[in-house]
Amino acid sequence: xxxxxxxxxxxxxxxxxxxxxxxxAGLIIFAGAAEPSGPGDFTSNQFSxxxxxxxxxxxxxxxxxxxxxxLADSDFFYNAxxxxxxxxxEAQGLSPEFCSRCHTPIGVVSSEIPPLDGSHLSExxxxxxxxxxxxxxxESEGIGNAPYILEPGSVKWGNREDAESPSHETxxxxxxxxxxxxxxxxxxxxxxNNLTLAATYTEWEESPYAxxxxxxQACHMTPGIVKFEKNPGKAASSGPKREHVYTHxxxxxxxxxxxxxxxxxxxxxxxxxxxNAAKLEVNASDSAEPDENVEVEVKIxxxxxxxxIPTGVTEEREMWLELTVSDSEGKALYHSGALDSNGxxxxxxxxxxxxxxxxxxxPTVKVWEAASIFSDNRIGPKESVxxxxxxxxxxxxxxxxxxxxxxxxxxxxxxxxxELFGEGAYDVPVIDMATYPEExxxxxxxxxxxxxxxxxxxxxxxxxxxxxxx
Ligand code: HEC
Ligand code: HEC
Ligand code: HEC
Ligand code: HEC
Ligand code: HEC
Numbered sequence: 187x188x189x190x191x192x193x194x195x196x197x198x199x200x201x202x203x204x205x206x207x208x209x210x211a212g213l214i215i216f217a218g219a220a221e222p223s224g225p226g227d228f229t230s231n232q233f234s235x236x237x238x239x240x241x242x243x244x245x246x247x248x249x250x251x252x253x254x255x256x257l258a259d260s261d262f263f264y265n266a267x268x269x270x271x272x273x274x275x276e277a278q279g280l281s282p283e284f285c286s287r288c289h290t291p292i293g294v295v296s297s298e299i300p301p302l303d304g305s306h307l308s309e310x311x312x313x314x315x316x317x318x319x320x321x322x323x324x325e326s327e328g329i330g331n332a333p334y335i336l337e338p339g340s341v342k343w344g345n346r347e348d349a350e351s352p353s354h355e356t357x358x359x360x361x362x363x364x365x366x367x368x369x370x371x372x373x374x375x376x377x378x379n380n381l382t383l384a385a386t387y388t389e390w391e392e393s394p395y396a397x398x399x400x401x402x403q404a405c406h407m408t409p410g411i412v413k414f415e416k417n418p419g420k421a422a423s424s425g426p427k428r429e430h431v432y433t434h435x436x437x438x439x440x441x442x443x444x445x446x447x448x449x450x451x452x453x454x455x456x457x458x459x460x461x462n463a464a465k466l467e468v469n470a471s472d473s474a475e476p477d478e479n480v481e482v483e484v485k486i487x488x489x490x491x492x493x494x495i496p497t498g499v500t501e502e503r504e505m506w507l508e509l510t511v512s513d514s515e516g517k518a519l520y521h522s523g524a525l526d527s528n529g530x531x532x533x534x535x536x537x538x539x540x541x542x543x544x545x546x547x548x549p550t551v552k553v554w555e556a557a558s559i560f561s562d563n564r565i566g567p568k569e570s571v572x573x574x575x576x577x578x579x580x581x582x583x584x585x586x587x588x589x590x591x592x593x594x595x596x597x598x599x600x601x602x603x604x605e606l607f608g609e610g611a612y613d614v615p616v617i618d619m620a621t622y623p624e625e626x627x628x629x630x631x632x633x634x635x636x637x638x639x640x641x642x643x644x645x646x647x648x649x650x651x652x653x654x655x656x
Pocket of ligand 3: 236239240243246247248250251255315316317318320321344345346362363364367403404407421422428430431432434
């Protein structure tokens, strides 16, 4: 595991600067041998509420407010699972603050947790993963399970070498522009058996994106979604104009909790992220004889995400393909991947996610019970999978036949959400990540429609050749 040590010069003129520099040099050497910050190391009033930063960093604040980082503590779905963990933790002697290290970090280091019901939390702790937590991370003891070392106080670390602020010291720290920063919390290991429960950082590290220097920040802290894209503007209202300022939306795929908690801007962006992640190609013939065995192949490619799709807490997430083949009169000849009346996915469909098994080998979504990985069929960055479907052409169907495919995503199974909150409490939205043929709007002119069909057909034949080679 790589250890990241920190900082460069403090930007504050004069003797004070020199003293602080020396002090910090000392601190950094000292911190090299330090343990991650733990319960009782600080009090919550050593951290500023985000509203204070917002006075000068209005844009960053506006982007962060409503993000899953700002909701990390208050998220109702997380809290329901946290309460279940609390019961198990007490029974089995597990560390009560395990989950909160990532979801409510200030609450943990200031010993406001436990209790897990949030009744001792200060307002600043309830802000979850917030400004003055993130910008006082001096160092990390590696990747996963949140091994941050905090130095709350007047220095705010960031990506700039030349920032000057009237209200705090600033310090450039390469760590902030490194995926390892995010890797502190975006890899999760079981607290006892060390089983990998989430590994977004590792998935990224082993991907072509890492090789090409496209880090988490490029996609999640710039307008680019699938790549770095400049965001000219000001990092602070009283600061200079900058060619690029990092954004703080931290959008991923969560359109469920953001939507339910009234964060429409982040909900919309999550849908946009999902719709940039995958591509579908279909290889199917447009006619068939009665009784013929008709084969349909769908290739799903992860074109935009710098990690597997889905990633993160993938025991909850669901991604699956819905495939419909119809005859010329619109009669369905084949349909796979539909939802039943309880919101369950057609058992014939492949659901892309991770299934954990408990000690008895039974599937579980309670990660603290996980003892092994039962299955994991997710699609790696820049990788593809091919689904093969087939059906028998009925007697009374009419040619030509047409194929429609939709790649769906939802943040959790409806059945699990109904179990947690009761039926009818929440409808988990199903997001269409990609469709085939592509949405009508994009090929509404007849000429384009034809062109689209030709492209699709020729893609189909290239695709067939690739498959036949295997
Ligand atoms: C009185 C105004 C003001 C307040 C309040 C303020 N800042 Fe700043 N901050 C600035 C200015 C000005 C800059 C420099 C911007 C630039 O150079 O582009 C800055 C820069 C930064 C940087 C960039 C440092 C770097 O090296 O890249 C970070 C991080 C930062 N502030 C965090 C915070 C946090 C966290 C808070 C709240 C606890 C906060 N600021 C409150 C004015 C303020
Ligand atoms: C090349 C662009 C790119 C890079 C690099 C990238 N992401 Fe993503 N990320 C996406 C896209 C697009 C999505 C939406 C699709 C999805 O859910 O995977 C996403 C989704 C996510 C999600 C939500 C996943 C879910 O289904 O709940 C998390 C969390 C996340 N990213 C974290 C990270 C972290 C941490 C890193 C670095 C280790 C990273 N991302 C690197 C583009 C990227
Ligand atoms: C999850 C941790 C996290 C949170 C929460 C967070 N930041 Fe940041 N912030 C970062 C990182 C990482 C960077 C640098 C990105 C890079 O260099 O790739 C950054 C950059 C900045 C910058 C410099 C931007 C630039 O390009 O000049 C400012 C200013 C800033 N943050 C202020 C804030 C404020 C204010 C808040 C709260 C509203 C906040 N941050 C919340 C992690 C965070
Ligand atoms: C202190 C731990 C911590 C750090 C550091 C951290 N995150 Fe997160 N992040 C979280 C938690 C916890 C959540 C989920 C909150 C929830 O769903 O309740 C989250 C959620 C997200 C999401 C939204 C996922 C979704 O499903 O929509 C994205 C995107 C994300 N983080 C990106 C980043 C990036 C990029 C960095 C590095 C600059 C980073 N995070 C650093 C703890 C952290
Ligand atoms: C090492 C950091 C870390 C720890 C420890 C951790 N989480 Fe998380 N949690 C995250 C991150 C990061 C995400 C967002 C990933 C994603 O979007 O898929 C997340 C997301 C979640 C979600 C999904 C929330 C949503 O809105 O969709 C639930 C539920 C959750 N965590 C529960 C827990 C529970 C319960 C524990 C303790 C047993 C726990 N977490 C421990 C980092 C952590």
